[in-house]
Amino acid sequence: MTRLVYLSPVPWASFAQRPHKFAEWFHLRTGGNVLWIDPYPTRLPKPIDFKRRNAPMSGKSTNLDAWIEVIKPRAVPIEPIPILSSVNRFMWAAIFSEVKRFVEGNDALIAAGKPSLLANLLVSEYPNIPSLYDAMDEFPAFYSGLSKAVMRRREKNLAGKCTHMWVSSTRLQTHWSKLRSDLNFVPNGLEPTLYSTINKVRNAESRKIFGYIGTIAQWFDWEWVIKLANARPNDLVRVIGPVFAPPPRLLPNNIELLPPCAHEEAISAMAKFDVGIIPFQNNNLTASVDPIKFYEYRAMSLPVISTDFGEMSLREESQGTFISRSLTDIEHLAHDALLHQDAPEFVQSFIKENGWPQRFDSANLLKNAHL
Structure with a gap:
């Protein structure tokens, strides 16, 4: 297998996430090339979209390696309206020509990380080419009205027609099975090379840092974060990332909000944390989430306090992981987390077991692609 057409849920020029690691893994294992197709609007627009469009994007360099090409589809945000969505089909003629050039005469794979009309059309266009749908989220939960109904139907169609399917969480596994x-x-997993050489030094200062790094959106639990800050008035709660869901009220003085940063800087920032926190609300948006930051925190030997949601709900017995099931347990969980110490051999074992190469290899996709 020498060619991968990948329809991504996130832009190439964003933080390296599961899609980026999948593309890199494919190239590493096969030596093949990747045609990466950036996402385009798959629902009717909302006011918040304009704020996201203007948000800074700190991520991968746009200087591409020779093995990857990136396409940015042009599209009008009318995909949920069947009659009007045909407009986008005409705009994608060049993409279909590019895909044809890329796969013709080669042993190829078409993979999609998000349902879309374009993904469905490309998989249907090449029924003899192996295809993969990698379900990473409960996508319809992020939509409403007509957009939600169309996304649900389109996702089911894509899942049914692809020759292979992956899921990233237990809830998704239950649903799609x-x-x-x-x-x-x-x-989900982590990039082993980023963490194998990091030596986390315990903070000797009396003031401890409870840290979060990531997007602050509608699923972020501000009430939980405020409760943590009030429970630990002499410590610091540091929140780093783009804010799309602002705090509901004035924050305590010991909550520090910092802007988003590049991934290398994020690792340096995490190294200063004493405890990593994952404060997400438990709702339909988070029910199928396996947060990558869990793996990143633990790879740095950080104890983790997480709210009770998604895959985190199943990790109460995981070493160094503390699950908060209400606002009343935060104080004692914070105390217990600060006392936690990992065995010296834990980190290297955790990194090895949860690295992206190990994750993707375990599915035997390249071996079974033509079965």
């Missing part, structure tokens, strides 16, 4: 008995459970 009703449609497909042959799916693979491929949890």
Whole structure:
């Protein structure tokens, strides 16, 4: 297999996430090339979209390696309206020509990390080429009205027509196993090379840092964060990332809000944390989430306090992981987390077991692609 067409849920020029690591893994294992197709609007626009469009994007360099090409589809945000969505098909003629050039005469794979009309059309266009749908989220939960109904239908169609399917969380596995008995459970992971050489030094200062790094959006639990800050008035709660859901009220003085940063800077920032926090609300948006920051925190030997949501709900017995099930348990969990110490051999073992190469290899996709 020498060619991968990848329809991504995130832009190439964003923080390296599961899609980027999948593309890199494919190239590493096969030596093949990747045609990466950036996402385009798949729902009717909302006011927040304009704020996101203006948000700074700190991520991968746009200087591309020779093995990857990136396409940015042009599209009018009318995909949920069947009659009007045909407009986008005409705009994608060049993309179809590019894909044809890329796969013709080669052993190829078409993979999608998000349902879309373009993904469905490309998979249908090449029925003899192996295809993969990697379900990373409960995508319809992020939509409403007509957009939600169309996304649900389109996702089911894509999941049914792809020759292979992966899911990233237990809830997604339960949901999609009703449609497909042959799916693979491929949890999220981490990049081993980023963490193997990091030596986390415990903070000797009396003031401890409870830290979060990531997007602050509608699923972020500000009430929980405020409660933590009030429970630990002599410590610091540091929140780093773009803010799309502002605090509901004035924050305590010991909550520090910092802007987003590049991934290398994020690792340096995490190294200063004493405890990593994952304060997400428990709702339909987070029910299927396996947060990558869990793996990143633990790879740095940080104890983790997480709210009770998604895959984190199943990690109460995981070493160094503390699950908060209400606002009343935060104080004692913070105390216990600060007392936690990992065994010396834990970190290297955790990194090895949860690295992206190990995750993707375990699904045997390249071996079974033509079966």
